[in-house]
Amino acid sequence: MSTLALNQLIRQAEAEVARQMQVCNACRYCEGYCAVFPAMARRLEFGPTDVHYLANLCHNCGACLHACQYAPPHEFAINVPQAMAQVRGQTYAAYAWPPQLGALYQRQGLWLAMALAWCLSLFLVLAIALKGSLWHAPLAGNFYAIFPHNLLLALFAPVFLFVLLALGLGVRNFWRDIAPGQAQPGSAALREATLSALSLQYLGGGHGQGCANANDAPTLWRRRLHHATMYGFALCFAATCVATLYHYVLGLHAPYALLSLPVLLGSVGGLGLLLGPAGLLWLNLRRDPAQGDPTQKPMDRGFIALLLLTSISGLALLALRASSAMGLVLALHLGVVMALFLTLPYGKFAHGVYRCAALLKWAIEKRQPSRLRLGDA
Ligand code: SF4
């Protein structure tokens, strides 16, 4: 798609959110559902930056669609979750760093994710095969006998640093746009935003009973499975950090015992990363298309598939680490993890980062006096 056509689509999506917010601002029936509606009520007009902020504050719980008396087929055609989702997807590309790579968001999908994981795994499998045989004498879980520690560091550290840089500068662009001259967050605002993000407060559907998914019946499963995925990912990452600390600071080198901290963190995290994405895929396949932006499903599923492959190959590696197949499974796992990290800044992972920034803006904004003075003479 040309840049001109893409910009036109973005403007249309922003104008649609602005139109719907004008109707909602007159109605206000959904005011207690989430942070979007009270944030909306602080505005009379909705320029592009207001729309970007509100779109990322929306958690796509679907509650306001099913409560709305003006939802399609009503002529007002109010569908806030869908309109917000369309803008949200476009903001990731618009704020991406470097800007040229923003177009990757539109290309993310299941097949790209699988092809990348497959190619990287194959490359590593071939690297082992060229050194000798894929099947080796049992190495008691010593991964570094296959890929030396320094080689792994040289492969993964630059990718990890790039992910941090790309996501950090992307969200900085977003923050500068939605919160120009914003006051520094106080500790209360920081605490509230952190708790909202960690508890996924707004996946409660406004009444604490959860999100709509296949129909208007609320379910807490979307929130629970997001929690399993989020904390599973965090624990796996913590396992890697603790192992690095063991290696460089304490001089304790892998393999680690089954009851050691890195293995325990990795095992519990791996289970969370298996159950969470598997359940989210199940819900995603059953999701009412009216509740989101169907064009983003390939991006959602590509990310879920990479998370699933990461946990499956990681747990398989733990189970087979004392066998002759360890090298092969290690190569497959590292290829999948590398594919996951390479796609993190330009795929579904970004929604968590941008949403945290929007939650922080809301926690600051709600503590400030409203700029609207409707009662003033
Ligand atoms: S979504 Fe519908 S019911 Fe809710 S505030 Fe907007 S117009 Fe009113």
Ligand code: SF4
């Ligand atoms: S979909 Fe849920 S989070 Fe989004 S605006 Fe509606 S009620 Fe709020």
